[in-house]
Amino acid sequence: MDIEMLYCLAGSSILLLLLYFLASKYLWSKYILLFAFLILNGIYLVWRTIYTLPTVGIVSFIFGLLLLAAEWAGYSQSITFTILSWKPFKRKIIPLYSFRELPTVDVFIATYNEPADLLKRTITACLLMRYPKEKLRVYVCDDGKREEIKKMTESLGAYYIKREDNKHAKAGNLNHAMSVTNGDIIVTMDADMVPKINFLERTLGYFKDDQVTFVQAPQVFYNADPFQYNLFYEERLTNEQDFFMRRLEEGKDRFNSTMYVGSNALFRRTALDKIGGFATGVITEDMATGMLLQTKSQKSVFVNETLAVGLSAETFPDLIKQRDRWCRGNIQVARKWNPLNIKGLSLMQRLLYLDGIHYWFFGVYKMIYLLAPLLFLLFSIYSIQTNFSTLIIFWFPAFLSSLLAFRRMADSKRSVLWSHVYEVTLAPYMAFSVLSEIFLKEKGKFNVTKKGIQNNERSFLWEISLPYIILLVMSVISLLLVCLHVFTPMKIYPNIDMLIINVFWVIYNALAIAIALLITVERPRFRGAERFMVNLAATLSNKQNRGLQIPCTITDMSEHGARIEIKQKDFDTFQFISNNNYLYLSTNTLLGLKLQKHWVTKIKDSYYIGISFLDVNNDQYRSLISALFVESIDIYSNKVYENASVLGAIIGFFHKTKKNPKKLNRKSIRQKTNIPVNIQLIDQSIEGKLVDLSNSGCQLKTRKRIKQQTFSFVMKEKTENDAFVQVQWMRKKGLYYYYGLSFKSDNQSMQEGA
Structure with missing residues (x-):
């Protein structure tokens, strides 16, 4: 690489960094940064298309085309994301007093097998929403037909609905509830979603516009998802779904393309009646229902506030099952209601719904990215053919602009590197979901995501971790081959430029694969309810x-x-x-x-x-x-990725991973002391000191080891009374032995607690 090119790279990098820092204050700088991001990535892909397809064999040429197609597909998604993030969009609040007469509201809580305590929380919160009680009814729509749920529901002051069959799962459940109720507005709440007191006050006013068919509030989660929890990164990462729920949904709202996400939504009953109720025949009835309600100038509204909070998937297997359902459901929707063929959708609505369906192919694209460098290092199969210096000239400005532009567009709610980690972690399973749904057309089953999980043991998910183990082993073997090439006379790779490119590529991917493997180590969840x-x-x-x-x-x-x-x-x-x-x-x-x-x-x-x-x-x-x-304050909206380095996540995991924490069990206060005592043993008496003392036990320090399980001692300051004790634990620290003791009265312990 000549000096002029180095100056050019340095200058472009400095300019991009300057635009990035200015973009936090000036909107024009953000626009220039986003424009530069699209142009630089477009230039890179044009160069890739014309000059870098492999010519060393038909197999390499095919893999080169697959990689190029994956990159162009990713670029198309970047264009959509840039459009959604281009212009801030905030709606004006429409208060309830805009109505001459307030509409009646039916709240549907759809349930099948969720725990009673989870439902009780949601029912209670729905009944506490600020709204005239004579106009608000809360219905528990129980497809599980559970008598105990009926009793609990009625004791709280809500209404219970069941049906004879479970046809069409959740959508069928909601449609049946519609048939036996008559409220003007229907609210759908998942069994774990807990609305705030002002939920209706902040959402219902938008129905003053007769063309508004549904209003969506984001799903906000108060518990740590498996990425946050298993990596001990709860305070540094936001919930993995926040990016879509807050950033992308807000952008879609500008084009009347808000996606209905199954909960925290309000519907005009007459609008639902016109489309035959909630969409059935697919396992993501929410997406299809929302799309059908946005045709022919009908409007949707997104209210970007924390108006309800709930539980995200608590274990990694449940998260995979949830995403598998969403992935298959989106493809099913495309098959039954192709956005290109639905009458009444605008061009942007069609493009955004197609992009939402296209997103689920990320698993296939990411697997191509993961396998491409491994195929070269292990089998000499090329996916790209160029020299290192030329690649840097075209790739580095595109990559740097992607890092900076994405961070500005995401408002620090996500980064390119963490997006890479999320996609690598889900890629093997989402790739399988897409391919099996397209080619095998498996009938999707609606699975309820488990909530309120409690376990006391750490576990390594061997079966789920298998794809990551295979990829990591392949990465290690490929790097060992590189070491053989570099440090021994054995020459394996004839093209040094391609060797350098693929080594960096493998290391970059291996870092994300390693984190994916750590996420399969499930931390214990000791509490059945979040604190x-x-x-x-x-x-x-x-x-x-x-x-x-x-x-x-x-x-x-x-x-x-x-x-x-x-x-x-x-x-x-x-x-x-x-x-x-x-x-x-x-x-x-x-x-x-x-x-x-x-x-x-x-x-x-x-x-x-x-x-x-x-x-x-x-x-x-x-x-x-x-x-x-x-009535709690919103502590969720302002969380960002603070010091959330990928390498730091790996280091932190091993630093914080330990055995289950010892449960506190003392029931009386221990006071720190330094009281000398005389210890009476069977064959001798020895000196010691009380380290702490309560009315149920104490901690004793001695120079000599005590082998008896029970003994007595007398405090030198109070010689009139002996204390009878039993040893609960012993440990040695330095020159001293420490004993946890419980006091005994007659033949019984007064109280456990040492």
Whole structure:
């Protein structure tokens, strides 16, 4: 590469970086950056098409065409994404008082086999939405025909609907509910989606326009998805679906192409009646229904706010099953309702729906990207034929512009490198889904994604990890062959330029494959319900509505339990916490909630208590759901990829991966002490010191090892009483032995907790 080309590359890189930084402040700079991104990638692909197809054999030529086709397909998707991101689009709020008379609203919660506690949360939140109660009805549409769900639904004040068969799965369930209800507006909610108190206030007003057929709010998820959770990256990555739910849906709204995503949506009943109800015959009825409701100048609306939160797929196998369903469903929709053939859609609507269907072919394209360098290094099959310096001249500006433009378009909600990781992780399975759906035309089965999963053990998903293991082994073997070529007299590769290109390519892919393999190591999920960080002032008492009142703060909470902080350090507080296993909690809206204490601990200057809720009545449950979901602040919208390096994810995984954390189980407070004691053993007495002390146990430090399981000691400051103890655990640290002891009274332990 000559010096002029180096200057040209350096200059273009500096210009692109300058445009990137200016784009955060100036819209014109963003437009220039996006235009440069399209032009540079277009130039690169034209050069690839004309000059780089392999000429060394028919097999290489075929693989070269496949790789080139995959690159052009990716470029077409980039054009669509650029169009969607070109111009910010925000809708004006239309308040409810715009209506002369408010419409009646039917909320449909479709369910089949979801757990009762998950449904209870959603039903309660739907009933708490701010809207005249005489105009709001909540229906649980249960295809599982469960008597316990019926009883729970009616006890909460909602209505229960079942049908005789399960024909057409969720779509059939919703259509049956339509046939036995009559509300003007229909709201669809998944069983795990919990609406905010203002859900109807922020969405219903758009139906003032008679042409609006449905309004969609994003699906926002409060739990970590498998990418975040299994990589210990919850605070650095956003949910993998956020990018589509917030960025792409907003862009589609500008062209009246908002996609109905199955939940958090409102429909005009008369519009649904005109198309025969929710679309059936495919496993993604939501996409087809939304598309049919946007024909002939009918309008859809996207409200880009967190108005409901729910659970994303909690395990990697469930995520794959979910995406397999979406992938097959999109192809089924294309087969039954081809966007090019539907009358009444605009040109942009057709293109955007085709692009949405085309997106699911990413698995095939990514597998071509993964296999191309491996085929060269292992079998000398070319997919591209050029020299290294020429490739850098055309490829590097295109790649750099892609990195920078994508980051600006995604508003830091996604990066090119993490998109690469996501696609590599899903590629083997999505490629199979696409090819089997197209060529085998398998009948898709509607599978409900499992929610509320709880497990106590780490597990490695051998079967699911097999594609990644094979790809990683192939990558390692190919790099070993490269080492043989470089460090031994054996010469395997005649084309050094192509060797350099494919080595970098394999390393880039192997990094993503390694992360995919780590994601198949499932972390334990100890809680059946997600805990939320809160900061609620409360009081604790040992008797309901009377007795000693201790001020406290709830620091995290679910509908099943909480962690409580107490900052008072007087003797009464110490005794109160240590001696009471059952307590009562009160806040502004939550009165006299009975608690069971599970553990206590001291951190710095505060006492912390882990508790579970007991005998929760409906009023108390509503208060809990209101605090946790319905009236909670939005902590999801502003999350971005902060310091989310791909290499850091790998390092962090091995740094944070460990055995299951030890459960806290002390029920009385341990006070730090330094009290000398005399220990009475069978054959001798030895000296020791108490490290900490509570009314149920203590920790003892000695120079000599104690082999007895039970013994007594006397504090030198108080010689009148012996303490009888039993050893719970022992460990050695430096020159000292440490013992966890529980006090014994007569022949029984006073209380476990050491």
